[in-house]
Structure formats: C-alpha cells, structure tokens
Amino acid sequence: MSQSPHTTANSPAGADRPQLRGVLQEIVDSGITGIQLRVHDERGAWTATAGVAELGRGAEPPTNGHVRIGSNTKTFTATLVLQLVAEGKVDLDAPAVDHLPEFDLDRRITVRMLLQHTSGVFNHTGEFSEDGTVAPGIPSTIAGKEWVDKRFHTYRPQDLARLSLSKPPRFEPGAGWSYSNTNYVLARLLVENVTGLPCAEVTQERILRPLGLTGTVVPGASQDIPEPYAHAYYRYEDAGRTHTVDVSRQNPSWVDAGGDMISTAQDLHTFISALARGELLPAPLLAEMSKPHPESGFGLGLRVQQAGPDGADTLLFHNGGHSGHAALMYSTADGSRTLTAALNYVDDAEMTLAGPFMKAQESLVEAVFGS
Numbered sequence: 483m484s485q486s487p488h489t490t491a492n493s494p495a496g497a498d499r500p501q502l503r504g505v506l507q508e509i510v511d512s513g514i515t516g517i518q519l520r521v522h523d524e525r526g527a528w529t530a531t532a533g534v535a536e537l538g539r540g541a542e543p544p545t546n547g548h549v550r551i552g553s554n555t556k557t558f559t560a561t562l563v564l565q566l567v568a569e570g571k572v573d574l575d576a577p578a579v580d581h582l583p584e585f586d587l588d589r590r591i592t593v594r595m596l597l598q599h600t601s602g603v604f605n606h607t608g609e610f611s612e613d614g615t616v617a618p619g620i621p622s623t624i625a626g627k628e629w630v631d632k633r634f635h636t637y638r639p640q641d642l643a644r645l646s647l648s649k650p651p652r653f654e655p656g657a658g659w660s661y662s663n664t665n666y667v668l669a670r671l672l673v674e675n676v677t678g679l680p681c682a683e684v685t686q687e688r689i690l691r692p693l694g695l696t697g698t699v700v701p702g703a704s705q706d707i708p709e710p711y712a713h714a715y716y717r718y719e720d721a722g723r724t725h726t727v728d729v730s731r732q733n734p735s736w737v738d739a740g741g742d743m744i745s746t747a748q749d750l751h752t753f754i755s756a757l758a759r760g761e762l763l764p765a766p767l768l769a770e771m772s773k774p775h776p777e778s779g780f781g782l783g784l785r786v787q788q789a790g791p792d793g794a795d796t797l798l799f800h801n802g803g804h805s806g807h808a809a810l811m812y813s814t815a816d817g818s819r820t821l822t823a824a825l826n827y828v829d830d831a832e833m834t835l836a837g838p839f840m841k842a843q844e845s846l847v848e849a850v851f852g853s
Contacts, residue, residue: 506530513838518545537726548699550805552803552808553800554802556741558689559739559783561757566676577589578595578672582672598782599659604649607619625718634732637735658777666739689762716729729829737804741804747824754811758798784800806829821846
C-alpha cells in the first residue's frame with residue numbers, strides 16, 4: 483500500500499501546491515517506491531517527498547538525499563568538454579582521435595559527434611535495435627542474477643572503449659543518431675588526456691567547487707553512496723523464485739561517464755540553473771549545447787523540449803536512471819524555473835517501471851511548466 487506524500491514547503495506561508503502533491507501520490511501509486519521533488523520558480527523553493535525510502539519500512543525518502551543520477555552525468559561531462567573548447571584546447575568539429583590517440587577511432591568522428599550521439603560507436607552497455615533484438619555489451623549489463631552477481635566488478639574505461647570499438651559501428655559517422663554510453667566514456671577520457679588530470683578532479687575544480695555542490699560525487703569504482711539516501715532495488719527470477727536485492731551499493735564503473743555520478747536534487751537544481759544562466763559556458767557554446775538534433779531532440783549532453791502554453795518555453799533537461807535509482811533535471815532556458823527529482827524503485831530485466839517512470843516525467847513537467 484502506498485504512503486501519502488509528506489511535503490515540506492519552503493516558499494511563503496500558505497503557498498502549498500496541491501496539484502504537485504497529487505502528482506506525487508499518482509507516481510507512488512504507479513509502483514515507484516519513493517520520490518524526492520524540488521521546484522524553484524517565481525513562487526520560491528518548494529520541496530516534497532512521497533512513498534518510502536526503504537521497502538518494508540515506513541520512513542519517507544530524505545528531502546535532499548543522495549541518488550545515483552544515471553545519464554544526467556552526461557551533462558556534467560559535456561560541460562567539461564565544452565569548457566575546454568572555450569579555452570581553445572579542443573576543437574568541437576575536429577577528429578576526436580586527435581585527443582584519444584590510444585584508440586583506433588575513425589577520424590571522421592568529431593568531438594561534437596561524441597557529445598550528440600551521432601558517432602555510430604557501439605554502445606558497450608548493449609545495442610538495442612528497432613526490431614527488438616539486442617547485441618550484448620559487457621557481461622555485467624546482462625539482466626537478472628548475473629547482473630546482481632557482477633555488480634561489484636571493476637571495469638576500466640579504456641577496456642569499455644576498446645570493447646565498443648571492436649564491434650561494427652551502428653552507422654557511418656554523422657549519418658544517424660543512436661544513444662551510446664561509450665560516447666561519454668570517450669568524452670571523459672578526452673578530458674583526462676587534455677587536462678592531464680583524473681576527470682573527478684577536473685569536475686571538482688571546474689564545476690563542483692565553484693558552484694558549491696557538496697553533495698555531488700564522481701565515484702569511480704567506489705561502491706558507496708553517501709548518507710542519507712533512499713534505497714535502490716533490483717528484482718530477478720532464479721530457479722523459479724523471485725528475489726529482490728538492495729543494490730544501493732554497487733560499482734558504477736560498468737557505465738563510467740555514461741551515468742556513474744551521485745548527486746542530490748538541491749545540487750542538480752544549482753547545476754542546471756547555473757548552466758542555463760551561462761555561468762559555466764560562454765553564450766555561443768551554450769547555444770551549441772542547447773541546439774537539438776532534428777532526429778532526437780538531443781543537443782550536446784542536453785535534451786531540449788518545448789513546454790508551457792503553445793510551447794512558449796524551451797526546457798533544457800536530461801534524465802537518467804538505472805538499477806533502482808533515477809533523477810530528473812529540468813530548467814527553463816533562462817534558469818529561472820527548475821524541476822529536479824530523485825526516485826527510488828524496484829528495477830528488473832523487463833523494465834516493468836519504464837512506463838510509470840516516463841509518465842512521472844510527463845506529469846511533473848506538465849504540473850511545473852505547463853501553465
């Protein structure tokens with residue numbers, strides 16, 4: 483049985499948001515274990531939680547708990563690459579291999595193609611075709627018991643990249659669009675090659691410290707997630723029995739810069755609003771980052787969509803989720819309104835909650851930006 487939302491309003495007295503409270507209840511009723519929501523707009527800041535932090539217990543999710551943010555990591559990584567472009571250390575439309583000489587990378591693949599998923603590089607976490615077939619990647623991304631058993635294994639990013647480059651490309655460079663986590667493994671390695679520093683240090687120096695993002699972590703191969711956090715779960719079948727395992731602790735090196743970072747709803751708000759306001763990139767590069775690919779709506783580490791009356795508002799966003807944790811990160815193009823959220827749920831091989839997760843995104847966006 484779902485638990486009614488507990489809300490904490492930080493905006494002026496009496497400024498509760500019953501519509502959002504209702505949406506949170508719908509999200510929990512759809513099967514999501516718990517959610518932490520943060521909204522910043524002209525009415526102030528408003529936070530709320532719904533559901534539970536841990537199965538079988540009554541405690542609500544922490545208001546600003548840590549969460550594995552999945553593919554929101556890509557926006558941080560793209561920002562670093564574009565900062566290097568701004569400094570003249572990287573050319574967005576030059577061959578990426580110029581900064582990645584250790585790999586046999588097609589010279590037609592540019593830095594821009596890595597950031598926009600138009601490189602054609604095979605996805606090391608598995609390539610999904612339109613007909614439903616899957617070309618598997620690394621073993622730990624096989625679903626079920628094998629994933630659970632391998633969740634503490636360490637993968638080197640160089641090995642992830644070489645595995646992908648040993649596979650046939652999805653298409654010729656620039657000839658299509660296909661989401662590939664390997665693009666961002668290569669982008670992170672490019673940052674390290676250009677700066678001569680581990681990407682965790684570069685992220686700390688260029689983004690986390692300047693913005694005061696004290697709840698954000700680039701974990702590398704560390705299995706830990708800082709307290710407080712809502713628990714993530716994975717369910718699988720084995721020998722005719724159903725098992726549900728707490729996978730809050732796991733080694734995220736299997737996805738690397740495709741989705742390994744940990745953050746909070748507060749930090750994601752600070753990051754995406756600062757990015758939208760131009761605090762992290764010069765205006766021309768922010769414009770490049772926010773220019774959507776016609777086939778996909780993806781920019782360079784960002785997605786773009788229209789919202790509000792008659793689609794008058796442009797939203798910059800990225801979402802991500804895997805293994806029982808997910809995060810949402812939205813901002814208007816001027817950074818004045820944001821929606822950030824952390825979700826915890828029970829993941830499985832069938833991605834049972836993919837539909838409810840998509841519905842949660844749509845409902846929250848409509849409630850916050852729809853009028």
